[in-house]
Amino acid sequence: MELAIRRQLVPRLIGAVPRAGWVALAALGLVAFVILPALHLLAPAGSRLHVSAYVITVGGKIMCYAIVAVALDLIWGYGGILSLGHGLFFALGGYAFGMYLMRSIGREGVYQADLPDFMVFLDWKSLPWYWRGTDHAPWAFLLVVAVPALLALVFGLFAFRSRIRGVYFSIITQALTFAAMLFFFRNETGFGGNNGFTDFKRIMGFSVTAPSTRVVLFVLTAAMLAATLVATRYLVRSKFGRILTAIRDSESRVMFLGYDPLPYKLFAWTVSAVLCAVAGALYVPQVGIINPSEMSPGNSIEIAIWVAVGGRGTLVGAVVGAALVNLAKSWFTAAFPEYWLFFLGLLFILVTRFMPEGVVGLGRRLLGGRPA
Amino acid sequence: MRALSYLVLAALCARAAPAFALDEGVLSKLASEDSDDKIAAIRHLAAVADPEGLRVLRALSREELQVAGGRLVIADGDRVLDAATGREVRPAPEARDAITINNRVRRELGGALAALRLFDPDRGVRLAAAQELMRIASPATEVLLERALEKETDREIRTLLSLARAEVGLKAPDPAARLGAVRALGASGSPRVRSLLAPLLDERAEADATVRREARKSIDAIDARVARAELLGRVFSGLSLGSILLLAALGLAITYGVMGVINMAHGELLMVGAYATFAMQGVFERFLPQARGWYVVAAIPAAFVAAALVGVLMERTVIRFLYHRPLETLLATWGVSLVLIQAARMTFGAQNVDLANPSWMSGGIDLGASVVLPWNRVVIIGFSLGVLAVVWLLMNRTRLGMFVRAVTQNRAMASCVGVSTGLVDTAAFGLGAGIAGLGGVALSQIANVGPDMGQAYIVDSFMVVVLGGVGQLAGAVGAALGLGVVAKFLEGWAGAVIAKIAVLVFVIVFIQKRPQGLFAVRGRCIEG
Numbered sequence: 001m002e003l004a005i006r007r008q009l010v011p012r013l014i015g016a017v018p019r020a021g022w023v024a025l026a027a028l029g030l031v032a033f034v035i036l037p038a039l040h041l042l043a044p045a046g047s048r049l050h051v052s053a054y055v056i057t058v059g060g061k062i063m064c065y066a067i068v069a070v071a072l073d074l075i076w077g078y079g080g081i082l083s084l085g086h087g088l089f090f091a092l093g094g095y096a097f098g099m100y101l102m103r104s105i106g107r108e109g110v111y112q113a114d115l116p117d118f119m120v121f122l123d124w125k126s127l128p129w130y131w132r133g134t135d136h137a138p139w140a141f142l143l144v145v146a147v148p149a150l151l152a153l154v155f156g157l158f159a160f161r162s163r164i165r166g167v168y169f170s171i172i173t174q175a176l177t178f179a180a181m182l183f184f185f186r187n188e189t190g191f192g193g194n195n196g197f198t199d200f201k202r203i204m205g206f207s208v209t210a211p212s213t214r215v216v217l218f219v220l221t222a223a224m225l226a227a228t229l230v231a232t233r234y235l236v237r238s239k240f241g242r243i244l245t246a247i248r249d250s251e252s253r254v255m256f257l258g259y260d261p262l263p264y265k266l267f268a269w270t271v272s273a274v275l276c277a278v279a280g281a282l283y284v285p286q287v288g289i290i291n292p293s294e295m296s297p298g299n300s301i302e303i304a305i306w307v308a309v310g311g312r313g314t315l316v317g318a319v320v321g322a323a324l325v326n327l328a329k330s331w332f333t334a335a336f337p338e339y340w341l342f343f344l345g346l347l348f349i350l351v352t353r354f355m356p357e358g359v360v361g362l363g364r365r366l367l368g369g370r371p372a
Numbered sequence: 373m374r375a376l377s378y379l380v381l382a383a384l385c386a387r388a389a390p391a392f393a394l395d396e397g398v399l400s401k402l403a404s405e406d407s408d409d410k411i412a413a414i415r416h417l418a419a420v421a422d423p424e425g426l427r428v429l430r431a432l433s434r435e436e437l438q439v440a441g442g443r444l445v446i447a448d449g450d451r452v453l454d455a456a457t458g459r460e461v462r463p464a465p466e467a468r469d470a471i472t473i474n475n476r477v478r479r480e481l482g483g484a485l486a487a488l489r490l491f492d493p494d495r496g497v498r499l500a501a502a503q504e505l506m507r508i509a510s511p512a513t514e515v516l517l518e519r520a521l522e523k524e525t526d527r528e529i530r531t532l533l534s535l536a537r538a539e540v541g542l543k544a545p546d547p548a549a550r551l552g553a554v555r556a557l558g559a560s561g562s563p564r565v566r567s568l569l570a571p572l573l574d575e576r577a578e579a580d581a582t583v584r585r586e587a588r589k590s591i592d593a594i595d596a597r598v599a600r601a602e603l604l605g606r607v608f609s610g611l612s613l614g615s616i617l618l619l620a621a622l623g624l625a626i627t628y629g630v631m632g633v634i635n636m637a638h639g640e641l642l643m644v645g646a647y648a649t650f651a652m653q654g655v656f657e658r659f660l661p662q663a664r665g666w667y668v669v670a671a672i673p674a675a676f677v678a679a680a681l682v683g684v685l686m687e688r689t690v691i692r693f694l695y696h697r698p699l700e701t702l703l704a705t706w707g708v709s710l711v712l713i714q715a716a717r718m719t720f721g722a723q724n725v726d727l728a729n730p731s732w733m734s735g736g737i738d739l740g741a742s743v744v745l746p747w748n749r750v751v752i753i754g755f756s757l758g759v760l761a762v763v764w765l766l767m768n769r770t771r772l773g774m775f776v777r778a779v780t781q782n783r784a785m786a787s788c789v790g791v792s793t794g795l796v797d798t799a800a801f802g803l804g805a806g807i808a809g810l811g812g813v814a815l816s817q818i819a820n821v822g823p824d825m826g827q828a829y830i831v832d833s834f835m836v837v838v839l840g841g842v843g844q845l846a847g848a849v850g851a852a853l854g855l856g857v858v859a860k861f862l863e864g865w866a867g868a869v870i871a872k873i874a875v876l877v878f879v880i881v882f883i884q885k886r887p888q889g890l891f892a893v894r895g896r897c898i899e900g
Contacts, residue, residue: 082699155880162884167634167698171834172880178831179876182869297831301636301706308703341714348707352700353693 032222080248085173087300093277100140152273196291311358558590614856619811623804639826645812683805
């Protein structure tokens with residue numbers, strides 16, 4: 001039985017994505033797996049073809065954001081659940097993997113102690129219990145997935161069971177991430193207070209700053225993004241996805257038809273949270289820092305605008321939106337730092353007001369294609 | 373220490389020297405070349421402790437005391453005053469030499485002035501001096517305290533002085549005197565007095581059993597008083613936090629109730645109100661400096677109008693077009709909030725602006741035991757209750773209020789019977805925004821006013837709305853005050869951050885049980 005499912009899964013996955021999608025994914029793969037790494041590692045630093053470390057880092061960062069955007073699109077675009085707290089899951093994944101990175105510093109910290117620097121600074125004598133085992137990468141990977149999944153599962157169970165939805169749900173997720181941010185800001189929590197984790201040295205024995213390590217992380221992120229797109233596409237095209245969409249459109253009717261919406265919403269919600277956490281874990285070694293401001297309500301709500309700009313309910317739109325908004329942010333904060341907030345604010349207003357289907361929806365309409 | 377030795381000296385001389393007009397002989401010593409003579413004269417003047425002497429010593433410390441033809445005069449701006457009598461000397465003598473003082477004399481002078489402050493005509497100065505004395509009370513100051521007590525009429529200062537005297541009394545060799553002192557100290561509410569009394573419980577320190585028993589009683593009385601005052605203070609600060617939350621949540625409850633719209637820019641409307649208050653302060657300083665203290669009152673309508681205008685503009689340009697898309701409204705209003713923050717930052721600067729508390733709002737009601745209810749918070753609680761009353765009347769006794777309630781209950785039906793729902797939406801949104809502006813006025817008196825101030829209140833005020841239920845004034849009131857008081861109690865028990873987290877978690881859990889809030893409206897509708 002299991003074998004049969006496995007045999008069916010591959011063709012189903014292939015069938016889930018249209019041919020144009022596979023072409024696009026192949027192009028992405030070619031660029032991310034071959035061309036950019038080659039140009040970064042092989043082309044000499046002075047040449048015109050050289051891709052700088054900055055580009056690799058920004059590219060990796062944006063792909064992490066894109067995974068988060070796809071995760072949010074899964075629940076918002078298809079489930080009608082707008083989370084304003086997805087930054088929390090992202091940060092939790094980042095913190096879980098950050099613990100491993102902190103332990104990998106070993107005795108090379110400022111105080112040259114066995115404990116991470118911030119613990120020495122707080123005059124702690126031993127690791128708190130929840131840090132146990134974090135020096136082993138597999139345990140850290142497990143934490144990256146398990147902690148956010150558990151939190152999402154418990155929170156989702158409570159929220160969906162009492163049929164909290166719409167703006168109520170959004171507000172409560174915002175409160176959740178806000179509370180978590182305050183919690184992580186405390187020094188006593190044991191996650192470095194408002195400085196968070198930084199000054200990483202090594203990852204699985206390789207230097208985090210080495211070009212080859214960066215390229216590997218970049219390639220891994222690209223692979224994760226591609227896998228996320230294929231998997232979520234498969235998910236939303238399946239029967240599960242159709243019921244999820246039906247719940248979005250009219251939860252009561254779905255209930256009257258005899259379905260219990262709870263497991264569908266809960267599953268989508270938890271998958272979404274785990275995807276965010278994995279993105280966070282990939283993000284931290286590339287950016288080199290994780291701190292509680294990642295959990296600020298503002299950050300989480302920004303994720304929603306990536307999805308809205310790209311076009312919700314179109315998974316590829318989330319990627320496009322995350323890339324567009326973040327490239328614009330990089331450019332604005334360098335060129336006109338004081339106007340970035342104006343731009344972002346107007347983006348929120350204008351996109352929701354005039355472009356409810358986002359860039360992808362607009363493109364489809366201009367090309368005369370049928371709406372998704 | 374110098375002040376202390378002076379107090380001792382002043383005390384010792386106090387009885388010997390009856391009050392008299394300033395002695396020319398003493399004054400002339402001040403003009404002496406010899407520092408020892410000067411010091412003796414300063415000591416004498418300090419011991420007499422009358423306002424005339426104080427005036428001369430002050431003049432000396434400012435080097436305004438001058439010699440003119442063998443007579444001491446004080447140069448007071450353009451005028452010249454006779455040092456002995458304080459009357460103006462006319463015509464002003466031409467040749468005057470300022471009396472110079474060296475560092476040794478200056479030190480003596482500083483100590484003398486400190487002790488004399490206990491007899492200053494200004495109540496504030498005396499109060500500060502008495503508090504200072506509380507800290508340095510010793511047997512040597514007893515006489516001075518007695519003397520100050522004889523003259524003192526102010527109740528608060530008298531209390532301080534008699535406490536200080538009782539403290540001295542604790543060290544008296546006579547058990548009866550100690551007993552009296554212990555009893556007198558029982559009236560205090562200060563932890564410091566408690567720590568003074570604590571050693572008396574020990575047999576080795578206190579031989580007399582009666583005194584020990586009284587000391588225990590007095591300590592218990594102090595403990596009870598401190599606990600009561602702290603409880604009261606905590607309830608009060610909870611109420612004042614709650615009243616701010618109430619002002620923030622009241623507007624939100626109206627807009628959410630009427631339109632089902634979550635306005636993420638609500639916190640920024642608070643900010644608009646606070647900046648309107650700041651602008652009003654500027655206007656008063658420029659044009660009405662004599663009525664400066666009343667700028668807060670003038671700011672109330674200004675803030676209401678400013679915030680209401682922003683709200684109406686928002687409703688007409690953005691929110692109106694996003695009906696039936698509540699999630700997107702949430703994002704759009706968040707965008708509005710970002711624009712407002714940046715606009716405030718560029719107009720008023722990224723730094724917090726300074727708002728002066730008007731004098732009639734400073735100070736507070738002293739509950740003893742170092743718990744003071746500040747007037748500004750008392751005023752804010754009253755103000756919120758006033759706003760609440762006006763909103764209640766508006767919603768329940770006016771035509772507009774009736775329309776707003778009708779649209780809240782059933783938009784389609786209200787529209788069918790001829791209510792212009794579009795206008796009601798705009799009016800309700802303007803009203804909600806205006807109330808937020810009023811909240812900004814209140815907030816400007818107790819919190820920092822800066823571009824980011826609104827962000828801190830948005831989550832809290834949503835919690836109030838969520839807890840209180842949609843469009844329910846009673847719910848909002850109960851939830852705001854309840855959350856405020858609970859938060860303050862948790863704060864005292866577990867620290868501010870944990871308290872905040874606990875409240876948020878509580879609201880999240882609460883919603884599980886009662887998704888419609890504290891005061892749910894029963895209905896038979898089902899959404900979607």
